Amino acid sequence: MNALIKAATVIDSKSPHNGNVVDIRIKDGIITEIASTLTPSKNEKTITFDDLKVSSGWFDTSVSIGEPGYEERETIKNGLKVAALSGFTGIAVNPNTNPIIDTSADVAFMMHKSAGNATELFPIGALSRNSESVDLAELYDMQQSGAVAFGDYQKPVSNPNLLKIALQYTQGFDGLVLSFPQENDIAGKGQVNEGVMSTRIGLKGKPAIAESLQVARDLHILEYTGGKLHIPTISTKASVHLIADAKAKGLDVTSSAAIHNLFFTDDVLEDFNTNYKVTPPLRNQDDVEALIQGIKTGVIDFVTSDHNPLDVERKHVEFDNATYGTISQEATFGALLTLVSEKKAVKLLTQGRARFTNKEQSIVEGANANLTLFSIKGSYTFSESDIKSKSKNAAFLGAKLKGKVYGIVNNNQIILND
């Protein structure tokens, strides 16, 4: 694939071209030239867009797909296309499939099935066998097949000793452990944030301390064991404070927030719309403000879509019976741009790559062309036509978003939105 990207503003703090408007020549998937003006040559595709910005390819740290087992929700092939059109050149995919990805063979299937696409798929292997939080899965073996981290998607490590052992054991091969922040006994049968709204509408509430209690426990264990811990999708003010303290102590911990938890408060639940039924639950204004502060200060390292496609049968039902989750990938950039500057947005959408894959990416000559192309101009109302996923369970339907993703360049391919 040969291409010439014309007049793009580089947003990449690690690149010497950061902030400059440049032309970028790509030959066979490698950046060969970067200069203020390059002349198009034959047999190369010229890429021009209004207000074109280019950054290193974005990385989504929590994506659910469905395949294998839940192909009716999403397939690997289309899931990777959705990611590409949403600006992501790499996605870490959760093991919440059927069967659960908890062996080397399962990871190998994911790697094989996703190979050759523009967006790369990085499997997260289950931390415990069948994600039952009893015994560790074969973590090293999964890593050898391509797993980049280990966690039981949205199932907390209920046994603290299992987390202790996991954090100790993974140090032998530099493994990243994911611990979902929820104390199940306190969360009880809560479905939404415990607060004014849950009281008004009679839905069972999950108290914010169900999350922060687990975060406090996990950080305490990490302090004892050492190791690499990632706390995915935090949603409360107290969690932000706890993680800030842990980072100040020098613990090797990162955290993420899901874009819908940053964008919506639980006020939207008034109508019992099941697209707002998510885990962790949408919290109150105070928590959301703390989360936004957290992404601005860097306490929260990554913003993820926590994309979770669910077929209509799982959502077009009474609130109690609906499955948790929303598709958010198509809206992630547009929503994030309403909260922070484009520089900050890019940082929050790219930093996950190094944490999960141990690989840095930058816009320099000689590097792989792993790029996201976008604009920060304009605003739009997110609608059905913006959904590329097989499932349509989008919390963002009707939300006012900013900017536009033009597409990606990666793996010697160009994928652009129409």
Add this chain to the structure above:
Amino acid sequence: MAELSVNHLLGIKYITAADIDLIFKTADHFKEVINRPIKKVPSLRDITIANLFFENSTRTKLSFELAEKRLSADVINFSAAASSVKKGETLIDTVNNILSMKVDMVVMRHPNPGAGVFLSKHIKASIVNAGDGAHEHPTQALLDSYSIRERLGEVAGKNVVIVGDILHSRVALSNIYALKLQGANVKVCGPKTLIPKYIESLGVEVELDLRKALEWCDVANMLRVQNERMDISYFPSTREYTQQYGVNKEILESLDKEIVIMHPGPINRGVEITSDVADSGQAIILDQVQNGVAVRMAVIYLLASKIQ
């Protein structure tokens, strides 16, 4: 003619004070009707109503059915135990199947909060919520306020305490909305474990001491402890609950005024109130049941008039 501001009765929080007033005035008329030798009016001869009960109910179901029959509506009944719900059919499919038989109105009780709201967005029929999980039970709150109005003249300015399991109670929530809308002062009383942490956001006060609550109030609405909705024990024993939150003759007689005792039923005699209280002149529990029919007639009549 005055009409309701809504096409469904999904909860008290969706209606206005004027709606409540209209329902009560209409209920006054129907109360007179049901005390006649011929307790029936031909108002709804062309209306078919389906009573869909996805959760057990005795008095609410009977009360609705009587109300419908006294308005001369055609009535069909459906209960979940003997239905295809157990075979995995979705709520929308179940209801649409029933509606395809030309039903105009649905009265639904359902274990899930918001089930009525959900249904109202997807089907073409007027819906009356007969209780949806811990969300609302609007006709119960209406008949409760109607009974207070009947006994005390008006609801505005009265002090009402709701005692017991507030956490799992749709009756409490609907009553709070209804009483506040009519200008009453409301407190809730019970063990802290059974009171939602954020209940004060609804404009009510929390009182953990039953005696203080009774000394303050004009009306005490005693709720049943809903053991079936509890995932863990919220208090150590029924005995201890009764020691702290049970109303007996002794405590009532020690007050310097006579308060009104209400209960939405079914009563656990000897738990939340003793038999001598339940059967005393202070209790208006059976008036509530009788008023329930008149109030439900009013609700159905007013909603049906919006269909026609």
